[in-house]
Amino acid sequence: MKKNINTPDGAINYFILGNRNSSAKYLILAGKHGNEPESVVMAEEYIMPYLRKNNYFGKFFIILPNLNPLQIGRCLEAIETNQSFEHCRRFRLNKNKIDLNADYPTKNSDTPSLRAEQTKLVISLHEEYNFDLILDFHTNGASHMNIYKYDNEVGRYLARGMNRINSVVARDYVHHKNKGVALSGTSGTYFGKERNVPIITVELGARKYIKRPFNEHCQNLWDLHKPALRYLFADVMPDENDEDYQDYVRCLGEEDDDGDGCGTNGISAT
Numbered sequence: 001m002k003k004n005i006n007t008p009d010g011a012i013n014y015f016i017l018g019n020r021n022s023s024a025k026y027l028i029l030a031g032k033h034g035n036e037p038e039s040v041v042m043a044e045e046y047i048m049p050y051l052r053k054n055n056y057f058g059k060f061f062i063i064l065p066n067l068n069p070l071q072i073g074r075c076l077e078a079i080e081t082n083q084s085f086e087h088c089r090r091f092r093l094n095k096n097k098i099d100l101n102a103d104y105p106t107k108n109s110d111t112p113s114l115r116a117e118q119t120k121l122v123i124s125l126h127e128e129y130n131f132d133l134i135l136d137f138h139t140n141g142a143s144h145m146n147i148y149k150y151d152n153e154v155g156r157y158l159a160r161g162m163n164r165i166n167s168v169v170a171r172d173y174v175h176h177k178n179k180g181v182a183l184s185g186t187s188g189t190y191f192g193k194e195r196n197v198p199i200i201t202v203e204l205g206a207r208k209y210i211k212r213p214f215n216e217h218c219q220n221l222w223d224l225h226k227p228a229l230r231y232l233f234a235d236v237m238p239d240e241n242d243e244d245y246q247d248y249v250r251c252l253g254e255e256d257d258d259g260d261g262c263g264t265n266g267i268s269a270t
């Protein structure tokens with residue numbers, strides 16, 4: 001089922017898909033940043049058809065493939081007219097100059113009241129459906145690296161599982177540059193740290209060095225990330241059926257091996 005809301009950034013579509021009776025509920029977000037159109041292409045042209053073809057792996061999905069359509073469109077136009085990716089930097093925020101990835105009412109937020117309609121929609125969808133996993137697609141800033149960023153323990157477990165498949169770096173969203181301080185206003189902090197909902201911010205990766213056409217660049221990104229995404233969609237879900245996950249949870253916080261299989265000689269929680 002397709003629905004939408006109207007915003008100053010254009011119509012925000014959201015798709016309610018898959019098995020409504022599934023206990024595994026996924027939320028997929030893309031296109032918060034107008035200068036990151038790869039994320040929208042990934043959601044619309046690769047992930048959604050892939051999930052449909054696989055009957056949603058029996059799970060429930062809500063997908064918002066383009067949270068900043070006005071600016072994403074401007075960036076795609078610029079790419080079509082052969083302007084550099086750097087040209088799109090001016091389209092990063094939404095029409096009202098809001099960073100859609102810094103708009104969440106986290107505890108330490110500078111702007112604790114919600115501003116963008118699409119942020120309100122995401123939060124209300126979570127309040128209605130109580131998602132088990134959130135994926136938020138971006139490309140990366142100056143480093144142009146591909147990274148799987150996590151915000152809580154389950155996110156770490158899943159991001160490390162993805163890393164084992166394709167070697168894309170998995171790391172805590174709050175890294176040394178932030179000196180351990182939770183990022184203000186991000187969906188990662190809001191959902192992952194403050195509500196303990198596993199969320200993985202997928203930084204798709206390295207456009208700086210891409211010489212090939214944009215569609216080939218996106219195909220390349222899909223080829224890289226698809227096996228790790230398949231792992232999330234098909235192979236693993238933090239639930240009672242996943243023994244590795246249950247072991248992981250059982251061992252959380254255990255530093256030493258005290259004979260219960262956790263710690264240095266067992267499943268490490270660190």
Ligand SMILES: [Zn+2]
Nearest residue numbers: 033036138139
């Ligand atoms: Zn971004």
